[in-house]
Amino acid sequence: MQHSVTGSEKSDNTRNGLHQKAGGYLTKSLKLTSALVLTGLVLAGCTAVDRTTTGSVNKSTGTKAERSIEQMNAQQLAQAAQSYGAHYQKNPTSKVAALNYATVLSMAGRNDQSLAVMRAIAIQLPKDKQVLAAYGKALAGAGELDAALDAVRRAQTPDYPDWRLLSAEGAILDQQGNSAAARTIYQKALQIKPGEASILSNMAMSYVLSGDLPTAEKYLRQASVANGSDSRVRQNLALVVGLQGRFQEAETIASRELSPEQAKANTDYLRSMLAKQGVKKQA
Structure with missing residues (x-):
């Protein structure tokens, strides 16, 4: 669901997403991570919500x-x-x-x-x-x-389960706050369809929800090079990297998917939001 918007639309989309629950080692006042998950948010903008794919991939x-x-x-x-x-x-x-x-x-x-x-x-x-x-x-x-x-x-057909439905089930469980059950379902889906980008992306977003950004980054990196991946996975990877304070790296990743101006605007906006919340840049 990648839809590029600019200007006030981008700001509105992003600001509207910055009022969810924070997690992990980010400061308690930082309210970015849940928005990334529930909207498949990339800072370039996403106009709609697909709640059965918590990450953003081109569905199969x-x-x-x-x-x-x-x-x-x-x-x-x-x-x-x-x-x-x-x-x-x-x-x-x-x-x-x-x-x-x-x-x-x-x-x-x-x-x-x-x-x-x-x-x-x-x-x-x-x-x-x-x-x-x-x-x-x-x-x-x-x-x-x-x-x-x-x-x-x-x-679903229990004796011949569909990995797409399993991945969708996991995404719903994540939104209900049942991350452990969701990840078990994602693992079942990956057993049926190893390396599938949409499942890996959903798994990554599950870890974003719980504030474990390094693990989320690991899964997004796998998803970004998997079959079926699209630009939005890599933009979400850029955002997760940026949320950890690695702004230059985030801009480099984003610039492969966006114009240089968009990539810089995204990281500048993220940098300013993190600075306001007191998140220090990491090495």
Whole structure:
């Protein structure tokens, strides 16, 4: 869900994310880490929340249209919402139309509307595993985590588990504060799909939530070079490095994904926020 924004949009996105729970050896007043996890936040901006992928990667699931949606910026999302919405209105019982429209609504931050679309198609197709998985994602996006967990688990096939659903389940468990259970689930997913970027990224974000930034960095570095990784994983890596006070290294990583101006603006903003919170630069 990488969507580059600038100026006030970037500041708003970033500042809105700086009011969550701090963790680890960062000072108690530092309120950055949970925002990184729950929004897949990169300082260049991310306009929507995907709560079944706590890190930010190009998913291996979904339709081709769904994957292309995740690369749109805010203006493109608004246009896509109109287009997919019109198609959905003509075909409200179409699984593909519903999935695509729900995805673009979620990416645009219209989570309640996305949930309504998925709830309607789930009634039509109550045993369709792809629909159930997407319904769980929509529930999580709307903050209905218990229902989301139930939907994702009902979509799972215990005797032949789907690693994507396991990873989504772990992300929901993390948001419920059950990091130990989440990491156990991620390990099960990695046994099925070793080296998968989305699972590694989710594992990394789990450690960010608990304030263990060095371990989070380890998993993000693995995710950044894994198949299926995208720019947002590396930008999150830059942010985790920056949160540890290694600003020059963070800027170097970010500059591979962003323009030099964006990379510098991101690290400058992060540096100023950490300075205000009293976090000292590390060697």
